[in-house]
Amino acid sequence: MTSGKPAASPPASVEETAARWVARLALKNVTESDLLQLGAWLAASPAHQAAFDDARATWTELPSEYRPPIKHAGWRSPRAVATFAAVAAAACAVFVIGAPHLMPHDLASPTGAVRTTTLADGTRLWLDSDSAADFHIDSDSRTLRLARGRVHIAVAADPQRPLTVKAAGYDIKDIGTAFTVDASGTDLHVAVTEGRVDVKRGNAVTALTAGKRVVLNPEHAAAPESFNASSEAAWRDGRILLDQMTLRAALTEIERYRPGRIILLDDELGNRRVSGTLAIDDLDSGLNALAATQRLRFQNFPYLLIVSAQHP
16 A cells, blocks of 8 residues: 655766756856855765766767857766766756757857857847847848847948847847947846947837947836946957956956856955956966956866955
């Protein structure tokens, strides 16, 4: 006679646990608490680290529809073949959560790279690290849908077909212009370098002219403010410009260009102001220089960098 109580699930193997962590991290489906838990799990046993390394290598072998485009070395362990099934299962388990991130798009850039392209109408487009968009043009309209990340657009003139950018529930309509749209965070950032745009959501319209930017979300719309166009353009030149930025904000910006997450353990340290320039294609050197000048301690894990203060 059975009790009617469901049988307890067997505990996950080390390989299964590692595979699920890799899939979640690659999809950025983690909280800071999760990252600390992962760090403790990796430190608990060399077997955990070995399984994680195998799972990370195997992730790159999955079909592209099951993973975002990340760059890592290929197979590095004899156990990788056995790990493949676990990683594939983990990818499928988080596929629904990460589906918007995994969908194919007309235009996309990998993590750590800035891509430039020319659209069918002659518009120039810069896609920041891990950004994606779709472009549609017909006889009446031009529409760019920003799926994720940040883009800069130098719009080709066409008075009969104004370009509309759709991002985070907003419509950004160009009026002969060049501008940046950033939907990588919880807020929408729009900055105009030439001409003018109208940013619309429902009946609310925010007009921006050259040299103005705005931060918007459904609950609150800040007033437009001036910005330094040269500083805003740094990412398009392959640089991360830190100009009296808090360390917390600086690490958030650097995180755009690295797979995985950066977590800062010290709130007070995060308020420290930092300045400097980092090359996007050589972030390790830039991070090492930042660590030296700010006396930071880095703990590196796969897909995870933990930052704290150096102790005397």
